[in-house]
Amino acid sequence: MANIKDVAERAGVSVTTVSRVLNNRGYIGKETRKKVEEAMAEMNYSPNQIARALxxxxxxxxxxxxxxxxxxxxxxxxxxxxxxxxxxxxxxxxxxxxxxxxxxxxxxxxxxxxxxxxxxxxxxxxxxxxxxxxxxxxxxxxxxxxxxxxxxxxDNFRGGELATEHLIELGCKNLLHISGPLKLDLLANRRADAFKLSCMKHNVHYEVIEGSNDNLTFEYFTDLIIDKISEDLSKFDGVFCSNDIVAYALYLYATENGIKVPEQLKIVGYDYHSFTRMLQTPKLTTISQPTxxxxxxxxxxxxxxxxxxxxxxxxxxxxxxxxxxxxxx
Missing domain, CATH: 3.40.50.2300 (Response regulator)
Structure with a gap:
C-alpha cells in the first residue's frame, strides 16, 4: 500500500506539503494541490484517520x-x-x-x-x-x-431594532412582540430589549408576550397565539415575532379570522431559514440570520x-x- 512518502515522491513535493493538503491547513497553491490530489488518486492512497487521531x-x-x-x-x-x-x-x-x-x-x-x-x-x-x-x-x-x-x-439587538423601526416607519402605533423565554439568559432576548427601547424612543404603545421553548412545533406556536392574543389581536397594527414559525402561524390565524395582512396587521419574523425562503404565500418580512x-x-x-x-x-x-x-x- 502506498504511504504519504510515496505520494510526495510521485507529486514531486515534500511530505509536509502532502500533509497540508490532507489536513487542508496552511497555504497551498492550486497547481500544487492538484498534483498532490492526482498523485493520491493514481496511487489509490487513503490516509489512516485512526492512526492520525492516535x-x-x-x-x-x-x-x-x-x-x-x-x-x-x-x-x-x-x-x-x-x-x-x-x-x-x-x-x-x-x-x-x-x-x-x-x-x-x-x-x-x-x-x-x-x-x-x-x-x-x-x-x-x-x-x-x-x-x-x-x-x-x-x-x-x-x-x-x-x-x-x-x-x-x-447581532440580536440590531435585529430587534431593525424589525421594530421598520414597523414604526410604516405607521404602526400599537405594537406587540412575541418573544422567546425571557427568563433564560439568551442573547436572543436582546431582540426584546431593542423592541422595548425602540417603542419608548418613538412613543409607541407596546406589549410583550413571552413564549416558551418547551415545544418548538408549529402546533405549539399556533396554540400560543390562540391562547394568549386571540381576543386582543385586533388592537395591534404591528407584530414583531421571535421567529418565522411564529410569524407564519400568526399570519394564518389572522387571515383565517378576517384580519387583512398587511393592510390591518403588519408582521415581521426572524431567521430567514429554508422554511421561510420556501414560502411563496406569503413571503414573510423578516430579519435574516446568515446560517x-x-x-x-x-x-x-x-x-x-x-x-x-x-x-x-x-x-x-x-x-x-x-x-x-x-x-x-
Whole structure:
C-alpha cells in the first residue's frame, strides 16, 4: 500500500506539503494541490484517520447539542457546521436536548465518554458548573454560559431594532412582540430589549408576550397565539415575532379570522431559514440570520480552540443581520 512518502515522491513535493493538503491547513497553491490530489488518486492512497487521531491524541469528532434538530433554523445550521467541519476532516455527533436538563446532562456525559475533541452548545439548561467540569473546549451559539467559553451570535439587538423601526416607519402605533423565554439568559432576548427601547424612543404603545421553548412545533406556536392574543389581536397594527414559525402561524390565524395582512396587521419574523425562503404565500418580512456564516464561524472557532489549546484568549463573534422585506408589511 502506498504511504504519504510515496505520494510526495510521485507529486514531486515534500511530505509536509502532502500533509497540508490532507489536513487542508496552511497555504497551498492550486497547481500544487492538484498534483498532490492526482498523485493520491493514481496511487489509490487513503490516509489512516485512526492512526492520525492516535498520533495527535484527537478523535476528530465534534459534539453539537441543539434544542431540536427538526427546527428549520437548527437543521440548516447543522448542515453548515458539518460542511465546514468536514473540510478539516472532522465528523459531527448531533444531540437533541429538547431543552430538557436531564437529556442535556446525559449528552454531555456521552460526548465525554466518546472522547470528542470539542462541543458546540446551542442549548443551555444546566448550571454553569456542569459545563466547567467538561475537559474539552466549548463554544456556544447565542448563549452566554460563562466568560471562559466564547460565543458566536448574530447581532440580536440590531435585529430587534431593525424589525421594530421598520414597523414604526410604516405607521404602526400599537405594537406587540412575541418573544422567546425571557427568563433564560439568551442573547436572543436582546431582540426584546431593542423592541422595548425602540417603542419608548418613538412613543409607541407596546406589549410583550413571552413564549416558551418547551415545544418548538408549529402546533405549539399556533396554540400560543390562540391562547394568549386571540381576543386582543385586533388592537395591534404591528407584530414583531421571535421567529418565522411564529410569524407564519400568526399570519394564518389572522387571515383565517378576517384580519387583512398587511393592510390591518403588519408582521415581521426572524431567521430567514429554508422554511421561510420556501414560502411563496406569503413571503414573510423578516430579519435574516446568515446560517452559512454562523456555521463557518462556529466550526472554525471550536477547531481553533482544539488545535491551539495553549491560547487563553477568548474571542466572541457577533455577525450582522439584515431586514428582508416581504408581503407581510
Amino acid at each position: 498520533q495527535k491524541s484527537q478523535s476528530y469528532i465534534l459534539g453539537m447539542i441543539v434544542p431540536d434538530s427538526n427546527h428549520p433554523f437548527f437543521s440548516e445550521l447543522i448542515k453548515y457546521v458539518e460542511m465546514y467541519a468536514n473540510e478539516k476532516n472532522y465528523k459531527i455527533l448531533i444531540c437533541n436536548s429538547l431543552d430538557q436538563p436531564k437529556k442535556e446532562a446525559r449528552y454531555l456525559n456521552m460526548l465525554s465518554e466518546n472522547r470528542v475533541d470539542g462541543i458546540i452548545m446551542c442549548s443551555h439548561t444546566l448550571d454553569v458548573d456542569a459545563y466547567k467540569q467538561v475537559s474539552f473546549p466549548i463554544v456556544t451559539f447565542d448563549r452566554i454560559i460563562s466568560n471562559q467559553f466564547p460565543y458566536v451570535a448574530c 452559512n456564516r454562523l456555521g463557518k464561524v462556529l466550526s472554525s472557532t471550536i477547531m481553533n480552540m482544539i488545535e491551539n489549546k495553549d491560547e487563553e484568549t477568548i474571542n466572541n463573534t457577533v455577525i450582522d443581520v439584515e431586514l428582508i422585506k416581504g408581503h407581510t408589511t
